[in-house]
Amino acid sequence: MSKPSVAIHKFSSCDGCQLALLNLGEPLLQLAELVDILHFAEAGPLDENAKVDIAIVEGSVSTLHDIERLKNIRANSGLLMSIGACATSGGLQALRNMADTQQWIADIYASPDVIDSLDKSTPIKDHVNVDLELWGCPVNQRQILMAIRALLFGVMPVDEHDKVCMECKRQQTVCTMVTKNEPCMGPVTRTGCGALCPSVGRDCYGCYGPAENANTQAMANRLQGLGLVDAEVARRFLFINSGADAFHRQGVLSREKK
Amino acid sequence: MKPSHYFFQTDQLAQLLGELQDRGYICIGPQVRDGAIVYDELHSIKQLPRGVNDAQAPGRYSLKTGVSLKFFDWANGAQAIKPLLFSAREKLWQSRQSADGKLSFETPEPRSKPIAIIAARACDIAAMKIQDQHFLQQTFVDPYYQVRRKNLLIIAVNCARPADTCFCHSSGDGPFVDDGADIVLTELESGFLIEAQSTQGEELLAGLSLQDCTEQQLEEQASIKAGASKQKKQLPKYDIRLRLRHELNNDFWHEIAAKCLSCGNWTSVCPTCFCHSENDVPELDGKSSGHYREWDSCFTQGHSYIHGITIRSETSQRYRQWLTHKFSSWHEQYGRSGCVGCGRCISWCPVGIDVTEMLANFEGRRGV
Numbered sequence: 324m325s326k327p328s329v330a331i332h333k334f335s336s337c338d339g340c341q342l343a344l345l346n347l348g349e350p351l352l353q354l355a356e357l358v359d360i361l362h363f364a365e366a367g368p369l370d371e372n373a374k375v376d377i378a379i380v381e382g383s384v385s386t387l388h389d390i391e392r393l394k395n396i397r398a399n400s401g402l403l404m405s406i407g408a409c410a411t412s413g414g415l416q417a418l419r420n421m422a423d424t425q426q427w428i429a430d431i432y433a434s435p436d437v438i439d440s441l442d443k444s445t446p447i448k449d450h451v452n453v454d455l456e457l458w459g460c461p462v463n464q465r466q467i468l469m470a471i472r473a474l475l476f477g478v479m480p481v482d483e484h485d486k487v488c489m490e491c492k493r494q495q496t497v498c499t500m501v502t503k504n505e506p507c508m509g510p511v512t513r514t515g516c517g518a519l520c521p522s523v524g525r526d527c528y529g530c531y532g533p534a535e536n537a538n539t540q541a542m543a544n545r546l547q548g549l550g551l552v553d554a555e556v557a558r559r560f561l562f563i564n565s566g567a568d569a570f571h572r573q574g575v576l577s578r579e580k581k
Numbered sequence: 582m583k584p585s586h587y588f589f590q591t592d593q594l595a596q597l598l599g600e601l602q603d604r605g606y607i608c609i610g611p612q613v614r615d616g617a618i619v620y621d622e623l624h625s626i627k628q629l630p631r632g633v634n635d636a637q638a639p640g641r642y643s644l645k646t647g648v649s650l651k652f653f654d655w656a657n658g659a660q661a662i663k664p665l666l667f668s669a670r671e672k673l674w675q676s677r678q679s680a681d682g683k684l685s686f687e688t689p690e691p692r693s694k695p696i697a698i699i700a701a702r703a704c705d706i707a708a709m710k711i712q713d714q715h716f717l718q719q720t721f722v723d724p725y726y727q728v729r730r731k732n733l734l735i736i737a738v739n740c741a742r743p744a745d746t747c748f749c750h751s752s753g754d755g756p757f758v759d760d761g762a763d764i765v766l767t768e769l770e771s772g773f774l775i776e777a778q779s780t781q782g783e784e785l786l787a788g789l790s791l792q793d794c795t796e797q798q799l800e801e802q803a804s805i806k807a808g809a810s811k812q813k814k815q816l817p818k819y820d821i822r823l824r825l826r827h828e829l830n831n832d833f834w835h836e837i838a839a840k841c842l843s844c845g846n847w848t849s850v851c852p853t854c855f856c857h858s859e860n861d862v863p864e865l866d867g868k869s870s871g872h873y874r875e876w877d878s879c880f881t882q883g884h885s886y887i888h889g890i891t892i893r894s895e896t897s898q899r900y901r902q903w904l905t906h907k908f909s910s911w912h913e914q915y916g917r918s919g920c921v922g923c924g925r926c927i928s929w930c931p932v933g934i935d936v937t938e939m940l941a942n943f944e945g946r947r948g949v
Contacts, residue, residue: 353865472863481860485845485881488931492849493669493876495619497659500931501642502616510844510931524615535882536896538842545640545842545932 327376327475330362332396334382334389335416335444339461340407341365341381347464354468357475376401377474383409383416383444390450397451402474405447406467408460412532413566415460416444420566421575446566455479458513460530460563466515483515484535487527490518499526506546508559511537511569532564539573553580586774587791588798594626594652594773597736600788601697606734609665610699611658617642618658620665623699630655637744637924640933653700653768656744657923661705661852662698666729667712670875673725673859677869691724697734701762703755704747704923706737708852710761714915715855734781737762741805743812746924748937751815754921757806767802774802814924814937817944822918824943825909829901833942838897842932845878848903850925858883879903904939 331341345366347354360366361373371392378400384390397403408414419427424442429435447453457466466483473480487509491498496518499505505526509518513531520527533539539560546556560574589597601608610623613630623629632646635655648654675687701709716726740749740756749755758765763782767774774794777783848854858877863870877884879902885892893899911919920936927935 350865357865357867468865469862472865472867475867476863485883486842488844488846489849489876489878489881492846495660495664495669497615497617497619498642498846498929498931499615501640501929507931510842510846536843536894538839538896541840541842541932544840 326357326359328359328361328373329377329379329471330370330373330375330396330400331360331365331379332362332371332381332392333364334380334393334410334447335385336382336407336409336414337461338365338381340410340459343406343462343464343467344379347468350464350468354471358471372399374399377471378403380405380410380447381407383413383446384441384450385416385444386439386441388439389441393447393450402454403447403451404455404457404470404474405453406457406459406462408458408530408532408563409444410447411456411458411567412564412570413444413446415563415565417566418561419444421561444566455482457515458532458564459515463516465517483513485514486510486534486537487512487514487516487518487521487531490514490516491521494518494522496521499524500545500549504549506549506551506555506559508542511539511542528562529559529570530563532567533569537569539569540576543573543577553577586776586794586799586802587786588772588794589775589789589791590772591652593789594629596789598623598626598699600785601699601734601736604695604785606695606697608697608699611653611655613644616644618644618655620658620660620662620698620700626652629653629700634742635744637746637928638933639746639927639935640930642928651741651768653738653766654742656740656742656747657702657704657925659925659929660850661923661925662701662709662733662735663712663852663854665696665698665733666709666726667716667855667876668725668729668874670873671725672871673874674872675869676872678867691728693729693732695732695734696729697736699736700738701735701758702737702740702923703758704749704752704921705852706735706758706761707749707752707754707921708923711853711915711917711919711921712855734785735762735764737765739765739767739802739806740809741768743809744924744928745813746927746935747812747922748814748816748924749922750810750812752918752920752922756809756812767805769798769801769805772798774798814927814935816920816922816937817941819944821940821943822909822912825905828943829905831943834897834901837900837934837939838895840932840934841896841900843880843896843899844931845880846929846931847926848878848880849876850929851907851919852921852923852925853907853919854878856884879906904936908940 362370420443470480500507507526508529509527512529513534557574557578560570608623611618612628629652631652636643716723737758763779765776777786856877857874880899907919
């Protein structure tokens with residue numbers, strides 16, 4: 324029986340999510356025995372047009388060319404899994420969606436005419452059908468391995484969408500918001516990171532995107548109660564995952580509050 | 582008749598700790614970490630939060646020093662006894678598939694070292710008794726909880742300074758420990774009164790050099806109890822159990838849902854909440870898999886997910902589930918309310934929702 328084939332594709336991103344694979348160490352060798360990695364530019368294998376069972380897609384759609392590439396990948400893949408904040412919500416670069424992109428390009432680049440960019444940075448799911456998403460900036464090794472393992476078993480991985488608070492409490496991490504007035508985003512943020520930031524005493528900044536049933540309005544009210552002004556509250560939501568619906572709505576609401 | 586209370590000097594605390602260590606106990610005691618009192622391993626009495634007081638309010642917990650030099654002059658910390666007995670995450674079984682495809686299951690032997698918890702509070706012990714009912718006194722006994730419970734020695738300390746969030750006097754669970762501990766201490770202005778509440782406790786007391794206590798010391802203890810019973814918060818007086826059953830369609834649940842983050846902090850700090858979820862962590866090779874149990878909450882989506890349907894998708898439904906279970910249907914299951922008045926759900930709620938105020942909302946309503 325032939326091994327399932329995998330391709331890892333990159334769009335607009337910092338490559339950090341691919342590192343969750345590259346830095347696996349020994350499990351990467353084990354993974355290479357379980358699947359055929361046909362395309363993984365950062366690691367070596369190059370075959371952009373390979374037909375695969377699983378396509379792992381990092382990064383956001385940022386140019387017209389990206390859209391064509393993505394459609395081709397979708398057509399060539401059995402399952403498509405998008406990984407990381409860029410691929411799932413448009414990423415940090417989606418901050419430009421709320422600005423005048425052409426003006427930014429003119430301000431930043433010496434030769435703006437050579438820059439080919441869409442006005443908006445958008446998640447993969449806006450353009451093609453996505454079978455599953457792993458949220459996080461970046462995603463971690465545990466998430467990647469659990470997802471691939473589940474797909475190899477022929478089942479969908481468990482969607483980790485509870486709030487970060489649940490994991491904090493399991494670890495007996497003392498709440499940074501309650502004891503230190505930190506503007507922690509844990510109560511509206513998706514788990515999966517292992518409550519990394521609160522475990523070292525700092526506030527969660529929402530890099531895993533919105534949790535299920537996130538009450539962003541109550542969160543915004545609480546942040547105000549902690550002394551944050553509207554613009555600061557808005558920035559808590561409009562940061563790594565400004566393109567994620569729940570965060571986007573609340574961020575814009577707080578920002579435009581007069 | 583043997584006196585029930587004895588006196589021992591403050592500097593003998595180290596003797597008590599030494600005695601416990603000599604008997605092979607791992608001592609878990611209160612200490613300051615990350616701005617809160619937490620129970621962690623205690624090697625020396627120097628780690629105890631001497632002179633530390635807690636200030637608690639809805640959504641707020643802070644520590645300050647300088648009011649006294651007592652060791653236990655605080656109400657309670659981030660967690661009760663629960664994490665020591667009902668583990669936040671533990672493996673229930675490991676499955677393996679051999680080369681010929683056969684599956685085998687291994688259950689880890691329930692194991693625990695003897696642990697002595699120091700400075701458990703009356704509310705913590707009341708909560709533990711409820712968890713004992715749940716894990717030990719049902720048709721199926723939980724072997725993991727059981728072995729840890731059996732190996733737990735409880736050195737309680739009566740509360741002298743409740744926080745503004747405490748209401749154990751109103752729930753009937755404090756501020757003093759009437760039973761359920763092995764040893765109970767009352768911290769006086771100078772020294773401690775000590776009392777055994779179990780055979781194990783009596784044996785331990787025999788190993789300490791104790792003095793008879795004086796009338797004056799007993800009076801001081803009584804006045805501490807009276808003082809600690811005066812608490813700012815209380816449960817409303819109406820029949821909560823009965824009333825909540827008739828309030829399932831109240832608009833109140835939607836009002837509270839607007840404020841509630843549905844984050845699960847309440848249930849995680851609640852010393853009686855016992856809900857869990859189970860999940861599998863397979864090895865990459867697909868040949869073996871660990872099956873884990875971890876704390877869950879009625880505030881998560883998965884808690885009410887059954888066969889493709891999420892029964893309680895909205896916060897109003899989750900909050901209602903929590904409040905009506907804790908204060909009403911709990912009675913049918915365990916013969917009492919599930920609340921012991923520790924106030925943790927008030928202090929550790931990130932948005933400071935006060936359960937006593939929520940319950941008071943139903944007071945004076947017509948119906949039933």
